[in-house]
Amino acid sequence: MNEAVKKDLAEAREVCPTTSQRLLKEGALLVDVREPHEVAQVGYAGCDVVNIPLSQFEDRWQEVPRDRDVILACAVGERSLKATYFLMYQGYDRVMNMKPGIARWVARGFPITGSAEAAAASESASSCCVGSAEPTPAASSCCGGDSGSGTGKCC
C-alpha cells in the first residue's frame, strides 16, 4: 500500500476555546474537521475558519497552511486531535488541538453560525477548565501548554 515511515510524534499541544479566541485574533486559522451536516447546524464564526471534514482529511490536508498557527477543532476535541497528529506526522509544527469543542465555544458566548441549541448536542462531560482542584497536566494543558506565549489563566 505505502511505505510507512513510523514517527514518534510529540504530544499535541491543546488549547481551550478562550485561548483559541486570542490566537485567532492574532492571526491563527481555525480548521473545523466536523462533517458538513454538523457545520450546517452550528459553526464557528468570527474568525478565519475553513471546514475540512475528517472523512476528507487524508485527501485535503495539504490545504492547511504551514506558515501560520492552525487550531483544529471539532465537537469535543477528539476528531480534531487525530487531525492534529496527522498534520504533525506530515511535518506541520504550528498546529494545536482545541479541546473542548463547539459546546464550550458557544457557552463562552463566542461567535457562531446556526443554532446555539445544536451545540448542546455535542456537549461533552469532559472539562479542562472548570473547578478542578487537580492541575491539568502540562502536556494536555488547556491554556496554552508550553507555547511560551504567556497565556496565564484562560478560563
Place this chain on the structure above:
Amino acid sequence: MEIKVLGPGCAKCKATADLITRVAGETGKDVTIDKVEDMRQIVGFGVMTTPAVVVGDKVVHKGSVPSHDQVLSWLN
C-alpha cells in the same frame, strides 16, 4: 513474523486481528500480533483510517477488514 493491527479497539479491529490469527493458524506461520490502540501511535504510521495493518515497516492495508487472500499474501 510480527504484524501490527492499528485501531482503537473497535469490532473491525478485532475482526482483523482474529482473521490474521486464523489464517496464520491455517498456514502454520508463526505470527505475533501487536495491537496498537493509542491514537498518537496509530497516526504515527501516517494512518487516519482504521483498522490498518503493518507488516514489517510497511502499512499494507488500511480502512477496512482485509480479505482472507490479502492476509494470505502478507504471510507468504
